Amino acid sequence: MKILIRQARIVDPNSPHNGLVKDLFIENGFIQSIDDRIEKEADKIVEADNLHLSPGWMDVFANFADPGYEFKETLETGAMAALHGGYTDVMLIPNTQPIVHNKSGIEYLVQKGRSLPVNVHPIGAVTKNTKGDELAEMYDMKASGAIAFSDGTQSIQSAGLLLKALQYIKTFKGVVIQLPDDQSINPQGLMNEGIISTQLGLPGKPAMSEEIVIDRDIKLTRYTDSRIHFTGVSSERSLEYIKKAKKAGLNVSCSVTPNHLFFCDEDLETYDSNLKLNPPLRTKKDREALQKALRDSVIDCIATHHLPQERDSKLVEFEYAKYGTIGLETAFAVINTAMPGENPETWVRILSLNPRKIFGLPDLLIAASQPACLTAFDPQKNWVVELKDIKSRSKNSPYLQKTLTGKVVATINKNQLFINQ
Amino acid sequence: MSLSSKHLLGIRNLTKEDISLILQTATQFKEVLQRPIKKVPSLRDITIVNLFFENSTRTRISFELAEKRLSADTISFSASSSSVSKGETLLDTVNNILSMKVDMVVMRHSASGAPHFLAQHIPAAIINAGDGINEHPTQALLDAFSILEKTGGLEGKKIAIIGDIMHSRVAQSNIYLLKKMGAEVVVCGPPTLIPKYITEALGVQVEYDIKKTLEWCDVANVLRIQLERQNQVLFSSLREYNLAYGITRRLLDSLSKEIVIMHPGPINRGVEIDSDVADGNQSIILQQVENGVAVRMAVLYLLADRGQ
16 A cells, blocks of 8 residues: 655654654555655555644553443454554453453454554563463563563452562563552542542542652662563552663653543542543642653653443442543543643654563664654544544543544554545 | 422532522421321322332331322332333333323432433433432431431531441431531441541541541431341441441540431441430431421422423
8 A cells, every 4th residue: 555644743862863754655565655745655644733643552451341241342343542642552451351461362453463453562461360469471471472561450469479470580681561550558438538538528549659660660670670560550659669760770660541641539529430440540739740740751651551341330329330541542632632732742652662662672763764663643633522433442531522632533554544534 | 489400309409599499399398298298299290109119118208208298199019019020121121010190200229320311212201219339319418407406407517427328318418418418427337337538539538437427416316227238348347337436325425515316227236336326305306207298298209390
């Protein structure tokens, strides 16, 4: 296929064309030429006002619910949601049925992933069935294509076990992804413990239960000289621990969800079950700290925490509703709306360059003869999130009917073009 | 005059004027309840369903009586005997009932925010009869009515709420109401039973010393210790709770003044309150129950919206 991209501002700090407005000609999945003006016959033309072009985006924490929960999402619908949101690469958490905790689980995803328009990167479970008591066969999973290891939505509780896991993955340069949460503290908590939870009469979960685990796991990382990534960091104090660890030269990285940059606990006023998240939405002050940490590179990347849930599991009392929101399709617009005026290069760094580096994928480069793995976006376009446009099988989004600024125009990957209407 | 809200979801959403209107209306209904014929036709042809997804004796009977005294048609339903045990969702249950032309819903539910959720999805007026650890607005209204009756006012009154504040919707609604009406509120109990952010969130003072608290207050509202929470390591034993926070005759006699004792029921005698205090002359526990009917009549009447 031949694709012509007209007059796009290239945002790729590694590219010789960074910051310039260019035409790109793509043929058979490779960037063939980049020039001020290209006059060539193409099958498809990508053209829009204010077009920006980034190396393809990568999400580090999404659930496609396949196998086992295909009524929530499948690999196919998840892939479409990813493309719709500008993602060419998605790391899939192991919380499926069965759990992805062995070679065959990884191979299923790798195999099926070949025919998908996005690159899926399976994350293998750290412990068998994500139960937190026995190490899973991580070596074997790594050899089959696991990109990293995590118990996904299950936080690893035992320090002793995590210590062993961190040591174990060193032989093959693995990374453990931890969702930090001490489950022994207020296990019945449904939202952030604070002024708002007290006013709403909802059981609270203190930010401390996240901070304790981060502090502890940093110590484990130092002891083992291994690598850890904290996903969905949500509290100001957590960031302090991470900042300090980074300064000390430890191999610690972290990500934040778009939801935590956009909402805060005050938005739970209406008991909206789509805002029932783990980690929970924290205070306004935490949100400000997260935004600052993103600008200051304390936070490395965005993790969408794309957790599709069918309608019935959300259309219930807050306490009984399942956790999570879908997030791939709105991620960019949400962060761009939450932090207006941010330099597009910041977004490219946290959506593409950093996650690829942390999880060991080869660098992408917008230059001639490089593979065409690209995301085209307009950071100024306003749009309304409509139910009918959601590609994910589940529609549990707190952004429906909201006007957001910044839209993905097109995604190019595996010699395919996905144009966002 | 009418209320600012279509539902009674909690005291949090009410204005001071709403609260005054309910209390004034309740005074009129209390007078009705002293008559030889205690029934008025105000809610004739209005159908009310009482949905109790959690055990209740006092509140349910109180609502049913209030509805009958107003001549409403009522049906009552409790979770153990309903389709809920077959796995039906709350929304399905309520929609099924509403399709039989029911005008108002009185609901008690173990999940905080359940009535707020329902209010977003159904057209009928909803009265919250207790949701999780969030609110129990009619209890707060009847408590305020009782304080008013006994002491003549709410503004500037010193009210202590004692016991398990953390899990108490009664405490939450009482605090919202009393603060709105200008009373001073102190909560007292073991730190494990007091929410960490209560002062910032609700504007009340926290005191751990029971003697000091009682010495300070005009009225002590003693909460029930929920025995079912015993396994959560909130205090070591009921005996020890009684030693530290139980309201005893001796404690009351040691105070420099006579205070009013309230309790929303049901009482654990010998745990949070001793029998001679609960049954003594400083206690207005039974008046609270009596006032509950008048207050609930007022709420139902004001929310029925008969197009007046």
